[in-house]
Amino acid sequence: MSFKFSTALSLTILTAGAAHTQTRELDAHQHGHGALNIAFEGASVAMELEVPGADIVGFEHPAESDADRALIDAAIAQLAKPLELFAMPAAAGCTVTEANVALLGEDDHDEHGDDHKDEHDDDLKDEHADDHKDEHDDDHKDEHADDHKDEHDDDHNDEHADDHKDEHADEEGEEGHNEFHAEYALTCADPSAIDAIEFVYFERFPNAAELDIQLISDKGAKGFEVERDEPRLDLSGAI
């Protein structure tokens, strides 16, 4: 990593003193606007959902009250059931084999890069994955509430939020974006029977307005946009 990074830097034209320049970049983050990827291969279906926290729970600050935490937990529980959000025809016979849901901070990218990200990614994802698989709903609430509190709040608030404020005082509105990331694995008895997907998602999450969809199957890749006004994706001939 460090070697590659330095070679990459040396290729760029650098002025003296810029040696400690760090790359600053932020992903696009637009409230109301999420992304859903769907891949079909044989009987397997892989799905990925990335949505701003605002679309799902209506806020993006770290959970502060019990009510916030309850909202996040309820949302994660809902997001863990993809077939209830993205309804596929019963004839396809799809079942969820794996569902991982995580809440990721968006500002991980710029200043506190790596450790922050890793923490989120690893801890949260793994834990969620396990919970969901093994004991689904029971331990779910307790554990998550705690996790969230311990890791999220403390670290985040104490270390990150503070220096953030100092540095980016002028863009306070921008700070603390977060996103829900979900990954699903499904198996379908007859994927070719999926001629449409109903987006119950928009009923469940009233703040969500639009999903950009990338879909790939043996018939090639396609892009779609599904909006709240017409929460249905016609897939006849696409799979």
Add this chain to the structure above:
Amino acid sequence: MIFARLAFRSLAARWLTVSLTILAIALSVVLFLGVEKIRNGAKASFADTISGTDLIVGARSGSVQLLLYSVFRIGNATNNVTWESFEDIREMPGVAWAIPLSLGDSHRGYRVLGTTAEYFDRYKFRAGKGLEFTSGVAFDDVFDAVLGADVVASLGYKLDDPIIVSHGIASFTHHEDKPFRVAGILAKTGTPVDRTVIVSLEGIEAIHVDWVGGGRAAGSLTAEQARTLDLSPKAITAAMIGVESKLRIFTLQRAINDYAEEPLLAVLPGVALQELWAVVGVAETALLGVSLMVVATALIGMVAMIFAGLNERRREMAILRSVGAGPGLIMTMLIAEAALIAAAGAAVGVAILYAGLAALQTWLDATYGIYIPPTGLGEREMITLAAAVAAGALAGLAPAARAYFISLSDGMSVKM
């Protein structure tokens, strides 16, 4: 059915004005259907240009732009991709194959593409068809070049001919010190490959090896000297990626998009293409609107023709009335006339369209790479045609109503 026979005979009696009106409607129908055919043909041809490639990777810009410059050779890259990044991507989990593309030089108006020999196996078009050589083979030497079918057709190269690459696009600086040799000629594909000169990445590197700061350095190296140098590429323009499993494609896409060392963009060609259609969709709708307006104009012309005819046909009406035709029959007859003209217009239009397609298909494919399959009319087109005929009949109501009222009094008391 007497009204239909009357209408037909009456039209036949006025064949000149009637056939001109039919022609006007026919041409408007040709325009409408032609726009639809070409639109769908162009879309299908675009979609057929690349198949089998799962991801296209380039410098971070827009997905449509990346697709256009890497696959369609339209426009230019914002940035290059370093060779290190390409090698990293090739090693990423889930990558089955990765082919570098290096664009930027040209040969007499045709783009020069630097790539690896694997390109000839991996590039697929029209649902999985592969590239075929009409003569020669893929390059195996630094200074070998493979030509697309259009390049050969217009510039008349043969195997083993020397070919000099120019620096940049539309440039007057030539790499004449290091000529390439035509090693292979590709069969026609109907894709931008036809208009491309393909050489090895090392070849691209070799012709630039003695260039300093955008110009040739003094005491430049000969081709033979260049061969002895390290010709491993430093940068490429884009890359085509194939994945091992489609299920992991989005993970790989995210890994490339989040690649920390260099801002990169990975797109699914089909998705980027759909984005492009979304952009041009407005223009398409406008075009469709215009062609529908032309159909409407032709129908209005027909109504005007019938109206104008009413006056000179007072005698005809009077005779019909005197032999016992009721005003209702006169009215039905005029509506039938309008419907007949519109239907004839539509039929002639369809005939002209298919005759035109048959005549121009090869030329369209060769010149613009737009292949229009000689398929029948789609459901949507049939509906539109039926609607046009119905609209014609409906428009015939106006002159018919007028005839209904005037034929009662006016017809009998006519003075000639």
